[in-house]
Amino acid sequence: MSLWRQLTYGLRRMVHRTKHDRDLADEVEQYFQDATAAFVARGLSVEDARRAARLEAGNINIAKESVISYGWENTITSFLADLRFAARQLAKHPAFTLTATLTLALGIGANTAIFTVVQSVLLAPLPYQNADRLMVLNTHWTNNSRTTPRVTGPDAADARDQAKSLEAVTLYYGGNLGVQLRNHSTYSAVTLADANFWRVFQLQPIAGRLFTEADTQGAALVSEQFASENFGSAQAALGQVLHVESDPLQITGVLPAGFNFPGKTQVWEARPLHEPALDNRTAFNYKAVVLLHTGVSLQSAQAELDALSQRLQTAYPNDNRNKQLIAQPLQQALTGDARPTLMLLWSTVGFILLIACVNVTHLQLVRSMERHREIAIRKALGSSRRQVMQPIIIESLLVSLIGGAAGVLFAFPAVRVLVAMAPKELPRADEIHLNGGVLAFTLALAVLTALVSSVLPALRAAKVDPAEALKNDITRGMSRHGAGRVRDGLVIAEVAATFVLAMGAGLLLHTMTTLMTRDMGYDTRQLLVVDADAPARTEDDGRRAVKQFNDIFARLSATPGVEHVAGIMGLPTGLYGSNGYYTVTGAGPVNTSHSPYADFSVASPGYFQSMGIPIKRGRDFNDQDTFESAFVAIISESVARQNFGSADPLGKQIQCGLDSDKWMTVIGVVGDVRQESPAQKPGPTLYMPMAQHPYFANQIHIVLRTEVKPLTLLNTVQRQIAQVNPAIATRYTTMDAMLDQSIAVQRFRAALISSFAGVGLLLAMLGVYGTMAYSVAQRTFEIGIRMAFGAERGIILRSVLQHATKLACIGIAAGLVLSLILARLVTGMLVGVSPIDPLSLAAAALLLLLTALAAAFAPGWRATRVNPMVALRAE
Amino acid sequence: MGDQNTDVIQGTLDMVILKTLSLEPMHGFGIGRRVEQVSRGVFKMNPGSLLTALQRLERAGWLDSEWRQTENSRRAKFYKLTRSGKKQLETETADWTRRASAIARLLKAEG
Numbered sequence: 003m004s005l006w007r008q009l010t011y012g013l014r015r016m017v018h019r020t021k022h023d024r025d026l027a028d029e030v031e032q033y034f035q036d037a038t039a040a041f042v043a044r045g046l047s048v049e050d051a052r053r054a055a056r057l058e059a060g061n062i063n064i065a066k067e068s069v070i071s072y073g074w075e076n077t078i079t080s081f082l083a084d085l086r087f088a089a090r091q092l093a094k095h096p097a098f099t100l101t102a103t104l105t106l107a108l109g110i111g112a113n114t115a116i117f118t119v120v121q122s123v124l125l126a127p128l129p130y131q132n133a134d135r136l137m138v139l140n141t142h143w144t145n146n147s148r149t150t151p152r153v154t155g156p157d158a159a160d161a162r163d164q165a166k167s168l169e170a171v172t173l174y175y176g177g178n179l180g181v182q183l184r185n186h187s188t189y190s191a192v193t194l195a196d197a198n199f200w201r202v203f204q205l206q207p208i209a210g211r212l213f214t215e216a217d218t219q220g221a222a223l224v225s226e227q228f229a230s231e232n233f234g235s236a237q238a239a240l241g242q243v244l245h246v247e248s249d250p251l252q253i254t255g256v257l258p259a260g261f262n263f264p265g266k267t268q269v270w271e272a273r274p275l276h277e278p279a280l281d282n283r284t285a286f287n288y289k290a291v292v293l294l295h296t297g298v299s300l301q302s303a304q305a306e307l308d309a310l311s312q313r314l315q316t317a318y319p320n321d322n323r324n325k326q327l328i329a330q331p332l333q334q335a336l337t338g339d340a341r342p343t344l345m346l347l348w349s350t351v352g353f354i355l356l357i358a359c360v361n362v363t364h365l366q367l368v369r370s371m372e373r374h375r376e377i378a379i380r381k382a383l384g385s386s387r388r389q390v391m392q393p394i395i396i397e398s399l400l401v402s403l404i405g406g407a408a409g410v411l412f413a414f415p416a417v418r419v420l421v422a423m424a425p426k427e428l429p430r431a432d433e434i435h436l437n438g439g440v441l442a443f444t445l446a447l448a449v450l451t452a453l454v455s456s457v458l459p460a461l462r463a464a465k466v467d468p469a470e471a472l473k474n475d476i477t478r479g480m481s482r483h484g485a486g487r488v489r490d491g492l493v494i495a496e497v498a499a500t501f502v503l504a505m506g507a508g509l510l511l512h513t514m515t516t517l518m519t520r521d522m523g524y525d526t527r528q529l530l531v532v533d534a535d536a537p538a539r540t541e542d543d544g545r546r547a548v549k550q551f552n553d554i555f556a557r558l559s560a561t562p563g564v565e566h567v568a569g570i571m572g573l574p575t576g577l578y579g580s581n582g583y584y585t586v587t588g589a590g591p592v593n594t595s596h597s598p599y600a601d602f603s604v605a606s607p608g609y610f611q612s613m614g615i616p617i618k619r620g621r622d623f624n625d626q627d628t629f630e631s632a633f634v635a636i637i638s639e640s641v642a643r644q645n646f647g648s649a650d651p652l653g654k655q656i657q658c659g660l661d662s663d664k665w666m667t668v669i670g671v672v673g674d675v676r677q678e679s680p681a682q683k684p685g686p687t688l689y690m691p692m693a694q695h696p697y698f699a700n701q702i703h704i705v706l707r708t709e710v711k712p713l714t715l716l717n718t719v720q721r722q723i724a725q726v727n728p729a730i731a732t733r734y735t736t737m738d739a740m741l742d743q744s745i746a747v748q749r750f751r752a753a754l755i756s757s758f759a760g761v762g763l764l765l766a767m768l769g770v771y772g773t774m775a776y777s778v779a780q781r782t783f784e785i786g787i788r789m790a791f792g793a794e795r796g797i798i799l800r801s802v803l804q805h806a807t808k809l810a811c812i813g814i815a816a817g818l819v820l821s822l823i824l825a826r827l828v829t830g831m832l833v834g835v836s837p838i839d840p841l842s843l844a845a846a847a848l849l850l851l852l853t854a855l856a857a858a859f860a861p862g863w864r865a866t867r868v869n870p871m872v873a874l875r876a877e
Numbered sequence: 878m879g880d881q882n883t884d885v886i887q888g889t890l891d892m893v894i895l896k897t898l899s900l901e902p903m904h905g906f907g908i909g910r911r912v913e914q915v916s917r918g919v920f921k922m923n924p925g926s927l928l929t930a931l932q933r934l935e936r937a938g939w940l941d942s943e944w945r946q947t948e949n950s951r952r953a954k955f956y957k958l959t960r961s962g963k964k965q966l967e968t969e970t971a972d973w974t975r976r977a978s979a980i981a982r983l984l985k986a987e988g
Contacts, residue, residue: 011936025944026928029905029954033924036906039949058921065925072929073936 012075019079023070030066034059081396088397098369099401101768102362106405106451108761109358111412112351114436114444118417120344121443122434128333129260129433131204132293136332137300139171139290139307145324151335152286153327155277157314161292161327162198164310167303169295170201173288174264174273178577180535180701180731181269182245183232187731189533190228190268192246196275202293203263209236210255213272221272222251226259228268245729246271248539264289283321291332303329336429343751346828350506350758353499355451357765360496362455364769366398367489368776370459374466382468391460398456399449406448410441423753425746458488489773490809497813498820500759500766501850505821507759508842509828509835510752516834517745522574523675523684525614529737530712532704532719533577534569536730544696545629550727551692551702555606557722563710566612569692572603573703574677575744579603580698584658584688586645587665598644600686601677602660604698607691610636610672612707620652620670623691633694635666638674640686658688661697666690679744681833705737712736751831763853770857774806778861785865786873795866802865806858807851814847890930892973893920895939895958895966902957904947905931931956939965 015022037059041051059065070076092099127133139158141150155173162171176193197215205212209229213221222244229239236256243252251271262268294303311326370377377390417436424431536547551569558567572579580602607623610616618639627634635656642651655665674684692699708715716734723730742749778785785798825837835842897903897911908931909922934940939962945955958966 007938008936025954026932028952029928030924032904032951032953033906033909033928035951036904036953037924040906040910059924065923065928068925069928069932072932 008074012073015073016075016079026069027066030062030069033065034062081392084393084396085400087393088400091397092400095369098365101772102365102401103405103408105358105361105365105765105768106402106448107408107412108765109351109355110402110406110409110444110447110451111416112354112409112758112761113447114409114413114440115416115420116344116347116351117443118413118436118440119420119434120348121437121440123340123428123430124337124344126433126439128336128430130263130332133333134331135169135294135296135298136202137292137294137303137329138332138335139292140328140330140335141286142326142328143324144326149328150286151289153288153290154283154286155288156281156283157322157325157327158288158290159276160314161290161307161310165303165306167295167298167306169293170198171290171292172196172198172202173290174199175288176264176267176271178533179246180537180729182537182729182731184243187535187729188232189535189731189733191262191266192269192271193264193267194271194273196273198275199270202291203261204293205257205261207255208258210240210253213254213270215275217254217272219272219274220249220251221254222246223255223257223270224253225257225262225268229253229256244269245537248537248543283318292329300329300331340428342830343747346751346831347754347758349827350503350755353503354758354762354765355447357496357499357762357769359451359455360492360499361765361769361772362398362401362451363458364489364492364496364772366394366456366459367462367492368772370394370463373463377463377466378468381466387464390463390466394460394463395452395456398459399452402448402452402455405451406444409448410436410444413444420754423750425750426743427747428750462488486777489776493769493773493809494813494816496766496769497810497850497854498817500762501814501817501846502820502824503755503759503762504846504849505817505842506824506828507752507756508845509832509837509839510748510755512835512839512842513831513833514745514748514752517680517748520676520680520834522680522741523615523673524574526737526741528708528712529613530706530708530715530719531573531576531735531737531740532706532723533733533735534702534704534723534730535732536700536727538696538700541696544698544700547700548692548696550730551606551699551704554704554723554726555608557726558704558706558719561715561718561722563708563715564706565709566608566707567704568609568612569606569699569702569704570603570609571605571692571698571702572601572677572687573705574675575679575740576703578701578703579677580660582659584656586657587655598641598686600638600641600658600688602658603687603689604660604692604695604702605636605689609689609705612705614707615675616673618671618673619650620668622670623689623693627691628693629696631694633662633664633666634669634691636670636672636689637668638672638685638687638689640674640684641688642671644686656688660690661695680741681745681748748831748833763849766850767853767857770806770809770854771860773809774802774858774861775864777805778802778865781865782868782873785868786870789868790870790874798865798868799862802862803855803858806854806862810851810854813854814850817850818843818847889973890926891934892966892969894927894930894934895962895969898940898956898958899963899966902955904953904955906953908956934962937965938962 034055037055038048038051041054042048046054056062128136130136138151139153139161141153141157143149153173158171158173161168165171172195174193174195176191176195178189179192180187181190181192197213197217200212207223208226210223213223224239226236229236233239233242239253239256241252243250245251246269249271251269257270294300307327307329311322314322315325380390413436417434421431421434534551536550538544538547555567555569558564570576581600582602583599586598605623607625607627610622620636623634623636637651637656645651646654651668651671654668656668657663657665672689675687676682676684677687692702704719706712706715706719713734713736719734720732723732785793788798789795821843822838829837893912894908897908897915903911905924905928909924909927912920912922931940931942935942935956939959940956941959942954942956944952947953
C-alpha cells in the first residue's frame with residue numbers, strides 16, 4: 003500500500019513537476035506568512051514580525067529546498083538533469099564527443115564482434131539434444147601421455163556393453179566420398195554409423211524413418227539439403243537409391259536441416275553394430291560419441307571407463323598395453339583446436355579496448371582541466387564531492403553508451419566479414435550470430451568502460467581545491483606538474499599496449515611471409531588439381547579404375563594447353579593420404595628401437611615430372627610396372643638418408659604396411675616435399691605405383707601441368723573424364739588454392755591481429771596528438787615569452803618533438819618488456835620465426851616512434867607559429 | 878530566546894505530528910504552533926523538517942491532504958489523519974510509552 007503510494011506520488015510528481023513544486027513552495031510560503039501574522043498578532047510591526055519569523059524558522063529558501071528535494075523521484079530527476087547537462091556539454095564540444103565516441107565505437111565494436119564469435123563457438127551449448135551429456139571417446143596412452151582421437155571397434159564395443167554410466171554409444175567413420183546418383187556423381191561428406199547414432203543424438207527424421215539395427219546394410223539417411231538439392235524435396239528422396247563406393251543404398255529417411263554431425267555430413271550410411279573385418283584392438287578405425295545417463299557426471303563416467311580400461315589391459319596385455327579410454331565433452335572436442343586462436347583474438351581486442359579507454363580517459367582529463375574553474379566555482383558554492391563527480395561520470399557514461407551503440411552497429415558487418423574470412427577449420431561457423439547474450443556483454447562493457455575512463459578525471463575533480471584553482475590560471479601554462487605527468491603516463495601506457503599489438507602482428511606477418519615464400523619441394527604454379535573418386539569396392543574394381551584413369555591420363559595429355567598429366571593418392575595438402583612404419587633390408591646401422599616412419603603415396607608414371615619434383619637418382623615408374631610384375635618403390639631423399647646413409651639406395655628392398663607386405667625394390671630417389679602444409683618440414687615419403695596398389699588407386703587427385711590458366715581447362719577436363727566413366731565424381735581446384743587453404747588459419751590470425759594493431763596504432767596516434775596539442779596550447783604563453791627573448795623556431799619545434807620521442811621511447815621499452823612476457827602465448831603459432839624476432843621488434847619500435855613523431859609534428863609546428871605579441875597580450 | 882528550545886526528539890517527530898492531527902485537521906504552521914504551545918515552548922519545529930515529514934507521512938498513507946481556506950480566508954494545505962494513520966499512532970504511542978517508562982525506571986533505580 004505505502005510502496006504503491008510512494009510510487010504513484012513520485013510518478014505523478016515527475017509528470018506534473020512544476021505544479022507540485024509550486025504547491026510545495028506555496029506551502030512553505032504560507033508557513034512563513036502564518037508565522038509573520040502570528041508575530042503581528044502579538045503586536046510587532048510587519049517589518050519586525052518578518053524578521054522574527056526568519057529568526058525563528060530560518061531561511062525560507064533553505065526550507066523550500068529541503069522540502070522540495072524530498073522523494074525518490076528527485077534522485078532520478080537530478081540524474082536526468084545531469085544527463086541533459088551532459089548531452090548539452092557534449093553537443094557543445096563536438097570534437098571531443100566525436101573523437102571519444104568513435105574511439106569507443108572501435109574498441110567496443112571490435113570486442114562485440116570477437117565476443118560474438120567466442121560466444122557462438124566456445125560458450126553456446128551445441129545445437130543438439132542433451133548437448134551437455136554428449137562425450138567423445140578417445141584413446142589415451144598412459145606411457146607417453148598422447149591421445150588418439152579415435153578408438154578401436156572392440157574397445158568401444160566393450161564400453162558400450164559394459165559401462166553402466168553410458169546411455170548409448172555410437173561408432174562411426176567416414177569422409178568426403180563420391181556419391182553416385184542416377185544421372186550424376188557428387189562429392190559429399192558421408193558418415194558410416196551404427197543404429198545407436200540416433201539414440202545418442204536423439205533425432206527424429208522429417209520424412210521417412212531412421213535406420214535401425216535390422217537395416218544392417220543398404221540403408222541411408224540424407225540431410226534435408228541433400229534431399230532438396232538432388233531430389234527436389236524430402237518426400238521425393240524417400241526410397242531413392244544412391245551408390246557410395248559401389249554399394250547401393252536406399253534412402254529411408256531425411257534428417258532436419260541444421261543437423262550435419264560429424265563435419266557437414268550429408269549422407270549417413272547404415273553400418274552394422276559389429277563389423278568382423280574391423281575387429282582388431284590395434285586398428286583405430288572409429289570415432290565414438292556417447293550419451294551419458296541423466297545425472298551422471300563426467301568424473302563418475304570416467305572412473306567407470308578407467309576401471310574398464312584396467313580390465314581390458316589385463317585381458318589383452320599385448321594389444322591394450324598402456325591404453326586408456328578417455329571421455330571428453332563433445333563441445334571441447336569440436337572446438338578445442340579453435341580455442342587458442344579465438345583466445346588470442348579476444349585478448350587482442352581486450353588490448354584495443356584498453357587503449358580506447360586510456361584515450362577517452364585522456365580526453366576526459368583534458369576536458370576536466372578546461373572545466374577546472376567551473377568545478378572550483380561549484381565547490382566554492384558548496385557542491386558535495388558526489389555532486390562534482392556525478393556529472394563527469396554521467397558524461398562518460400553517455401559517451402560510452404553512444405560509443406557502445408555505434409560499436410554494435412559496426413559489429414554487425416564486422417561479424418559477417420569475420421565469418422567470411424574464417425578458415426574452413428573454424429568449427430560452428432554457421433552458428434555465429436549476434437544475440438542477447440552478446441548485447442548484454444556489450445552493455446556491461448560500455449558501462450565498465452565509462453567507469454574505467456572516468457574514475458581518474460572524477461577523482462581529480464573531487465580533489466580540486468577551489469581557492470587554489472581559482473588562483474591558478476591554467477591558460478598561462480603555470481598549472482601544477484601533476485596534471486601533465488598523469489597525461490604523460492597515459493600516453494606511455496598507450497604506446498606500450500600498441501607496441502605489444504604491433505609486435506604480435508609483426509610476428510604473425512613474418513610467419514605468413516615465411517610460409518608463403520617457402521620452397522615446397524615442387525612447383526605450385528599452373529597446376530590444375532582434380533579430386534576424382536571412381537566407385538570401387540574390390541581389388542578388381544580398383545584395377546578397373548586404374549585402367550580407366552590411365553585412359554583418362556592419355557586423353558588429357560593430348561588436350562591442348564596441357565603439358566603433363568598424372569594421378570596421385572597422397573598429394574601434398576590433399577584429401578587422401580596414408581602414412582606408417584616401413585622396414586628396409588640392406589640398411590646401414592640405424593636405431594632399431596623404433597621403425598622408421600614415412601608418408602605413403604601411390605602415383606602414376608609421370609607424377610614427378612608433372613609436379614616438378616626432381617628425380618635425383620634412378621627412374622620414374624613406367625608402363626612395365628604392372629600388378630603382375632615385380633613390386634617397385636621410389637623413395638624421397640630423407641628415406642634414403644635415414645636408411646642408407648651415403649650408400650646407393652637403388653636396388654635395396656623395402657616393405658610397408660600399406661596394403662600388402664610384399665617386398666619392393668627401390669628404383670628411384672626423388673626430392674622431399676612438405677606434405678601437409680608449408681608449416682611442415684620436408685619429410686620422408688614412399689612412392690608406389692598405382693598399378694601395383696589398386697586398392698588405393700580409386701580415390702586420387704589428377705594433377706595437370708598446364709600452359710594456360712589452369713581453371714580455363716575445367717570444362718574440357720570434365721568432359722573427357724565423363725566420357726571414360728560418368729560415375730567418377732570430380733571436384734576442381736588448383737595447387738595454389740590448396741596451398742592457400744592449408745595456411746588459412748595462419749592467414750586469418752595474421753590478418754586480424756594486423757588490423758587490430760592498425761586500429762591500436764590509430765588510437766595511439768590520436769592519444770599522442772591529443773596530449774601534445776594540449777600541452778602546446780597550454781604553453782602558448784611560455785612559448786611566447788621564450789620567442790620574445792629570441793628562441794629559434796627550430797628549438798621550439800625540437801622541444802615538442804623531444805617530449806613526444808621521450809614518451810614514445812619509454813612506452814616502447816615498457817611494451818618490449820610486456821611483449822617478452824607475453825611471447826610465450828604465441829610461440830605455438832609461429833613458424834620459422836623466433837618469439838623475440840629482431841625484425842618484428844625493430845619494425846614495431848620504428849613504427850611506433852614514427853607514429854608518435856608524426857602525431858606530435860602538427861602541434862609542434864603550431865607552436866613555432868606562435869606570435870609572441872599575440873600570446874603575451876592574450877590575457 | 879531559544880535557550881530552552883529543543884528539536885523534537887529524534888524518531889518521535891512522526892508520532893508528535895500524528896498525535897497533533899488526531900485532534901483535528903490542521904495546516905503546517907498550525908501543527909508547529911500547537912506543538913510549541915502544548916509543549917510549553919520546549920519543542921520548536923523547523924518548517925523544513927516539519928513539511929518534509931508531512932510529505933513522508935502522506936506518502937506512507939497515514940495522512941491525507943487538501944487545499945482549503947483558513948479562518949482568515951487564505952489558502953492552505955490541511956492535513957488529516959487516515960485510518961491507517963490512527964493505527965500507526967496507536968502503535969507508536971504504545972511503543973513510546975513502553976520505552977519512556979523503561980527509561981524512567983532506569984533513571985529512578987540509579988537515583
